[in-house]
Amino acid sequence: MEDKKQGADSNSKKGISRRSFIRGAGLSTAGSVLLTTNAFAFGSEEKLTAGKEFGPGATTIQMKINGMVESLSVEPRTTLAAALRDHLELTGTKVVCDRGSCSACTVYLDGKPVNSCMMSVFDVGDKEITTIEGIAKNGELHPVQEAFIEHDASQCGYCTPGMVMSCVHLVENNTNPTLDDVKNATRGNLCRCGTHPHVFKATLAAANKTN
Amino acid sequence: MNKFSWYEATSIEDALQQVNKTVSEELYQSTNNAAVFKSGGIDVFDWVKEGLINPQKIINIRNIPGLDVISYDAKDGLRIGSNVTLAEMASNSDIKNHYLALHQAINHAATPQLRNMSTLGGNIAQRNRCWYFRSADHQCFRKSGDRCFARHSETGENENHAIIDNGSCVSLHASSISTALMAFNASVVIVNSKGEKKKVLMDDFFVSAGQDIAMETILQAKEIITEIVLPAPSKNTKSYYIKQVARESYDWSLGDVAVVIETSGDTCKSASIVLGAAAPVPYRSVQAQQAMEKKSINNTNAMAAAEAAMSVARPLSKNGYKVPLFKSIISEAILKIT
Incomplete structure (x- = not known):
């Protein structure tokens, strides 16, 4: 780190810093600098490998989901949310806004919460999907799910699966979450019933119980 | 679909x-x-x-190899591959330590779910969020139509729209991260199908609606963004970013500002001040920059810079509130530098 710092100092002592050069360059009308004319010439021997094309009709693909491998026949326009609900009958994942704005459709892609409504099922590849159906283990509810019941954290229930996914992810990745952490984790989860205060209480209670 | x-x-x-x-x-x-x-x-x-x-x-x-790397060097600065996700940027310590305003902008962008999915290349290339532009029922200028629905003084729902450079189109650029990137004098690296690689300053990457109503960036069909590069900030450079929203959890910006100031004691040596949600593209406020240059960073000068920034504002029928809003966040962000 020290070396890096010294590097920055010596650089700024020169007559013209990189920064002021770039700012100056921006004033020219062209505004762009040509870096190279042969960006692809990594090795002249290498041949271009063409990618694979699927669809537009249905293709049979395999998907790792909740610890199983499922086979399904889907078109590229099929969203992951639609594949879960309509092809695999995993209807715990809810589609509400269908535009990535409400997070009701939250699932994990390799452990990270994502909106399953805003991705094609072809985006999944060999990544692992976890849905709300995969949260309870061996018939036992996750502590967050139990706490949601105990603290009355759902009303109409449409946001609940997505809300649970966000809160479980937090509790599994943060051993001692604060109220702000819970708020941050559920930032994207809209709830028209206004259950947020109960969701916060439930998640903090679950975190305390887990740890 | x-x-x-x-x-x-x-x-x-x-x-x-x-x-x-x-x-x-x-x-x-x-x-x-x-x-x-x-x-x-x-x-x-x-x-x-x-x-x-x-x-x-x-x-x-999304799966092209090599476009998902963040690297930082104290001399050469920051390089962010175009397929790096916003979540990866949010958790990067070099960005947090050396480019605070960018870190702040990322943390105020979208939702945790979307940050896990969205890539930086897509974020800066996305189209604006004007509800008329996004509506299939409204053929506006941007879609080769014959009018701007938002501009209409009585029927136009323009409360979120542009107050600066709004002569041709009154939409707002959707990427608040671009506000911070531009303030750090970021450049976009673009490769075309002939294998030519060029570096374009962000100020020149965005296209004003007056220049080309169809486009918001210079990107052509046979071009791809490979990375976004930021010069290394000098030792005395400090930055701050503020985004004002109507809903704290997450929302589109009503007005945001990124301030990058090279300080000498409590004096501003040079300032880079960019406004988001003010104009159809991220707007560099040369007025505010000039007002701060060689001046002490204090309340009077910060207010004067904010006033200067808003001297070019021409609000529409329903977004006059944005002028005091911007004055407030610009001066506040400048004062956070000290």
Whole structure:
């Protein structure tokens, strides 16, 4: 780190810093600098490998989901949310806004919460999907799910699966979450019933119980 | 969504051979054989779901190797691959330590779920969020229509719209991260199908509506963003970012500002001040920059800079509130530098 710092100092002592050069360059009308004319010439021997094309009709693909491998026949326009609900009958994942704005459709892609409504099922590849159906283990509810019941954290229930996914992810990745952490984790989860205060209480209670 | 085929691109060259349209070109003039790029896909799927573009083929550039790296060097600065997600940027310690305003902007962008999906390349190339532009029922100038619905003084719902440079189109650029990137004098690295690689300063990457009503960036169909590069900040450079929203959890910006100031004691040696949600593209406030240069960073000077920034504001019928809003966040961000 020290070396890096010294590097920055010596650089700024020169007559013209990189920064002021770039700012100056921006004033020219062209505004762009040509870096190279042969960006692809990594090795002249290498041949271009063409990618694979699927669809537009249905293709049979395999998907790792909740610890199983499922086979399904889907078109590229099929969203992951639609594949879960309509092809695999995993209807715990809810589609509400269908535009990535409400997070009701939250699932994990390799452990990270994502909106399953805003991705094609072809985006999944060999990544692992976890849905709300995969949260309870061996018939036992996750502590967050139990706490949601105990603290009355759902009303109409449409946001609940997505809300649970966000809160479980937090509790599994943060051993001692604060109220702000819970708020941050559920930032994207809209709830028209206004259950947020109960969701916060439930998640903090679950975190305390887990740890 | 209409049917489309899915092309899984293996390399930049492979992707550039397949593509024939930008989403913007397709939005302006719809065809039936468009092959467009998608990375995170949030913006592209939005357009497809609304039926505003009906591509024949979607080329997935998300899995092209080598575009997902963040690297920092104290001399050369920061390089962020175009497929790096916003979540990866949010957790990067070099960004947090050396580019605070950028870190702040990322943390105020979108939702945790979307940050896990959205890539930086897609974020800066996404189209604006004007509700008329996004509506299939409104053929506005941006979609080769004959009017701007938002501008109308009585019927135009323009409370979120532009107050600066709003002569041709009153939309707002959707990427608040770009506000911070531009303040750090970021450049966009672009490769075309001939293998030419160029570096374009962000100030020149965005295209004003007056220059070209169909486009918001200079990106052409046969071009791909490979990385975004930021020069190394000098030792005495400090930065701050503020985004004002109507809802704290997450929301589109009503007004945001990124301030990058090189200090000498409590004096501003040079200032880079960029406003988001003010104009159709991120707006560099030369007025505010000049007002701060060689001045002490204090309340009087910060207020004067904010006033200078708003001297060019021309609010529409319903967004006059943005002028005091911007004055407040600009002065506040400048004062956070000390």
